Amino acid sequence: MRKRLLEIYQRLLDTYGAQSWWPGESPFEVIVGAILTQSVAWSNVEKAIAALQQSDLLTPGKLAQAPIEEIAVLIRPCLYYNEKAKKLKAFSSFLEDRYSNNLSSLLSLDISCLRQELLSVWGIGEETADAIILYAAKKPSFVVDTYTRRILQRLGIIEEKSAYAGIRNLVMESLPADVPLYNEYHALLVRHGKERCRSRRPVCKGCPLSTLCKVSDGVAP
DNA sequence: GCCCAGGTGGGTA
DNA sequence: TACCCACATGGG
Numbered sequence: 001m002r003k004r005l006l007e008i009y010q011r012l013l014d015t016y017g018a019q020s021w022w023p024g025e026s027p028f029e030v031i032v033g034a035i036l037t038q039s040v041a042w043s044n045v046e047k048a049i050a051a052l053q054q055s056d057l058l059t060p061g062k063l064a065q066a067p068i069e070e071i072a073v074l075i076r077p078c079l080y081y082n083e084k085a086k087k088l089k090a091f092s093s094f095l096e097d098r099y100s101n102n103l104s105s106l107l108s109l110d111i112s113c114l115r116q117e118l119l120s121v122w123g124i125g126e127e128t129a130d131a132i133i134l135y136a137a138k139k140p141s142f143v144v145d146t147y148t149r150r151i152l153q154r155l156g157i158i159e160e161k162s163a164y165a166g167i168r169n170l171v172m173e174s175l176p177a178d179v180p181l182y183n184e185y186h187a188l189l190v191r192h193g194k195e196r197c198r199s200r201r202p203v204c205k206g207c208p209l210s211t212l213c214k215v216s217d218g219v220a221p
Numbered sequence: 222g223c224c225c226a227g228g229t230g231g232g233t234a
Numbered sequence: 235t236a237c238c239c240a241c242a243t244g245g246g
Contacts, residue, residue, distance in 0.1 A: 038228040044244070045227090079226080080241040087229085125229050145227050190227055198225080 001157075001174040008155065008209060009181070012188035015208040019187035027136040028060055028103055034131040035087050035123065040079045048075040060101040064092035087123025094121045107137040115141065126164045134186070140177035143186045144168050147193025154202060156214035 024030035029049065036045045051074040052058045057066050072085035098117075099106045109117065111133060118129040126144070133141035144167045152158045158167055175181060196203040204210055 034227090037226095039226060039241090040228090040243080041226050041245080077243060079243050080228090081243080083229080083241050123229065127228065131227080143227085147227070186227085193227085 001170065004157070004212075005171065005174050008212060009185050009188065011208040011212075012192055013184070016188055016191050018184060019191055021183060021187035022131075022135040024135070026058075027107060029058055030136040031091065031103075031132050032058065032063075032088060034128050034135065035091065036075060036078045036084055038080075038084070038128060044077040044079070047077045051075070060092050060095045060103060063088055064096045064101075083123075090122040091124065111139050111141055114139070126168075130168070134179065134182055138179050140172075140179050140182050142168050142171045142175075142182050144171075145186070145190065147197060148186065148189045150197050151189055151193055151209070154197065154214070155209065155212055 022030060022033070024033055032052065033042075033045050033049060036048050049058070052063075052071075055070075055074055057063050057071065057074070063071070066089075068082075068085045068089055071088055072081045075081045075084055075088075078084055095101055095103060095106065106117065107114065114133055114137060115129050118124050118132055119126070124132070130141045130143040133139050134143055144164050149158070149162070149167065152167065153160055153162075158170065175185075192209070196207055204213070207213070
């Protein structure tokens with residue numbers, strides 16, 4: 001499995017080049033981005049982050065104090081803005097109550113404790129937690145998103161209804177626990193997914209993974 | 222006008 | 235456990 005996953009990685013890297021992913025001036029900004037990007041393209045998140053920055057709300061203390069309505073107006077481009085305003089507030093309040101706004105002390109926990117803490121926050125699910133661990137805490141926790149699932153499924157590596165934990169474990173048990181590798185792999189899967197697996201019908205012609213794929217040409221499983 | 226994006230939580234059987 | 239639904243903008 002290790003060989004297979006590395007082969008996929010190498011082909012994607014050769015095709016798309018390094019993605020140098022997840023821009024963010026600070027770990028806190030990365031976390032805000034991780035919450036805002038739930039089910040939405042990053043381009044929309046950038047607008048919201050810029051608006052929060054402009055209103056000087058991009059720090060844990062200030063976000064925790066701001067009314068949900070004020071946050072919601074600023075993050076409108078991000079879809080489900082009322083929900084996400086609550087989620088940002090929930091995380092900020094958690095950070096204030098449990099860590100006195102000391103983000104570093106939260107992020108310095110070991111992966112399993114950090115993951116447990118993050119999952120206890122309303123609005124943070126497995127994918128968002130892993131994105132925060134990988135991109136904000138810079139610790140090796142593989143992120144399984146829609147594209148990861150779809151692509152690995154089409155390659156015949158996972159079952160259609162594989163659970164999140166099963167997919168994550170499979171990858172993490174097969175690959176070395178390496179932050180740059182996990183970072184780049186996730187970014188490449190999203191890039192590839194956007195270009196070729198956006199809809200139910202994959203674009204198989206000229207696909208760098210076509211010879212590894214069990215899906216027949218042009219037909220969705 | 223229609224489809225779908227880098228999900229999560231809550232409700233129901 | 236396994237579904238189903240709400241959330242509700244913007245770009246192709």
